[in-house]
Amino acid sequence: MKLRSFVGVGLLLSLTMTLGQPGVAATPTKKLLWSQEFNEAAGTAPNAKYFKYDLGGGGWGNKEMQWYTEDAVQTNGQGQLVITASKIPATQDGDLPYNCFGDCQYFSGRVNTQGKVRFKYGRLEARIQMPAGGGVWPAFWLLGSNIVAKSWPTSGEIDVVELRGREPNRDIATAHGPGYSGANGKTNVAVAPQSLAAGFHTYAIDWAANKITWSLDGKAFHTVTPATVKPNTYVFNQDFFLILNVAMGGDFDGGLLDTSIEKAEMKVDYIRYYSINGVGKVTNK
Numbered sequence: 001m002k003l004r005s006f007v008g009v010g011l012l013l014s015l016t017m018t019l020g021q022p023g024v025a026a027t028p029t030k031k032l033l034w035s036q037e038f039n040e041a042a043g044t045a046p047n048a049k050y051f052k053y054d055l056g057g058g059g060w061g062n063k064e065m066q067w068y069t070e071d072a073v074q075t076n077g078q079g080q081l082v083i084t085a086s087k088i089p090a091t092q093d094g095d096l097p098y099n100c101f102g103d104c105q106y107f108s109g110r111v112n113t114q115g116k117v118r119f120k121y122g123r124l125e126a127r128i129q130m131p132a133g134g135g136v137w138p139a140f141w142l143l144g145s146n147i148v149a150k151s152w153p154t155s156g157e158i159d160v161v162e163l164r165g166r167e168p169n170r171d172i173a174t175a176h177g178p179g180y181s182g183a184n185g186k187t188n189v190a191v192a193p194q195s196l197a198a199g200f201h202t203y204a205i206d207w208a209a210n211k212i213t214w215s216l217d218g219k220a221f222h223t224v225t226p227a228t229v230k231p232n233t234y235v236f237n238q239d240f241f242l243i244l245n246v247a248m249g250g251d252f253d254g255g256l257l258d259t260s261i262e263k264a265e266m267k268v269d270y271i272r273y274y275s276i277n278g279v280g281k282v283t284n285k
Contacts (some may be wrong), residue, residue: 018199030123030274032113036280037270043075045070049284050117054110054245059101064137065249065257067098072109080124081268083109085136085246087261101249105259110245115285117146118239119273124160125204126244126271132197135257136165137247138266140203142240153181161203164253167266168195171203173214177225179232186229188214188222194273200269208279209237239283244268 036047066085076082085108088098098104119142126140139162144155157176164170169192174185192201206213206220214222226234230238246266249257273282 016073028276029278030276031278031280033122033275033280034117034119034275035270035272036081037079038075038081038268039079040075040077042075044075046075046081046111050113051111052114052116054112054243057098057100057104060247062247062250062252063101063255064247064261065100065102065105065135066108066247067100067104067106067279068245069107070109072107073111074239076168076267079269080259081244083111083138083244083246083266083268085109085131085248085261085264087259087263105257106249107247108246110221110243110247112143112243113241114143114145114147116241117285118241118283120239120281120283121207121209122276123204123206123274124266124271124280125202125273126160127200127202127269128161129200129265129267129269130163130168130196131165131246131266132168132195133165133258133261133264135249135253136163136264137250137252137257138163138165138245138264139247140242140268142242144235145239145241152176154178154235155230156238156240157185158205158207158236158240159185160205160214161216162252163196166253166256166258168197169193171196171201171216171221173222175212175236176260177229177232177235180188180229186224190214190216190219190221200267206276207236208276210234241269 138159142158147155159174162172171190174187176185
């Protein structure tokens with residue numbers, strides 16, 4: 001049974017989990033500080049207290065082929081938030097009426113907590129069923145809250161998970177910062193035994209001062225520290241906001257978009273944020 005959405009609940013959970021290097025057990029105290037459980041009726045938009053939309057097209061700096069809309073992000077009445085990428089029908093003369101990098105091929109959705117909720121340290125996790133297919137690009141990620149003042153990549157970016165839809169068993173985890181962004185990001189991949197689109201999986205970061213560790217279904221597979229990014233600057237000891245989206249096409253998958261795909265859905269069962277041993281902070285606005 002799923003929890004109801006709540007903020008700032010003093011619920012303490014003690015359990016054994018893996019932190020840092022795989023196989024090294026610890027028994028941290030986790031305190032749930034913020035969650036979204038998406039138990040609302042079907043067709044409900046994400047909670048406007050915490051989320052806002054990114055809208056429109058233009059390629060998003062990556063030659064992407066989707067036009068983001070509000071309607072593409074809704075609950076399904078089964079305890080999940082669903083981001084749906086759907087084929088844009090052509091007009092009678094064959095034109096597509098939206099501009100991306102060229103004509104947009106899909107409607108899709110992207111939501112974020114910028115200016116509403118930000119996080120620093122602790123554990124952030126989401127249970128997600130990913131979409132698959134050539135050129136489908138789902139992601140659960142974070143950007144530095146100072147992005148307006150500092151711009152990307154100086155602001156920092158933490159990709160909790162990205163997926164290339166043509167390789168749906170590969171969980172791609174990356175940290176981007178000044179001097180290590182784009183193709184030079186600090187990346188590792190967890191290879192699952194089957195497609196991550198076949199069911200729900202838990203994607204998480206355990207985040208402390210000068211250290212981020214990524215895990216898939218509780219198994220750690222990637223760590224970034226200041227030593228990892230030397231001689232460049234480590235930019236992750238600050239507040240970040242989260243983003244969920246499904247892009248279509250773009251540079252990440254080499255521009256290989258299978259336009260025969262009619263629909264691709266990213267289903268988010270929950271997002272939960274914990275402090276670990278008292279370390280971790282969520283800030284509303």
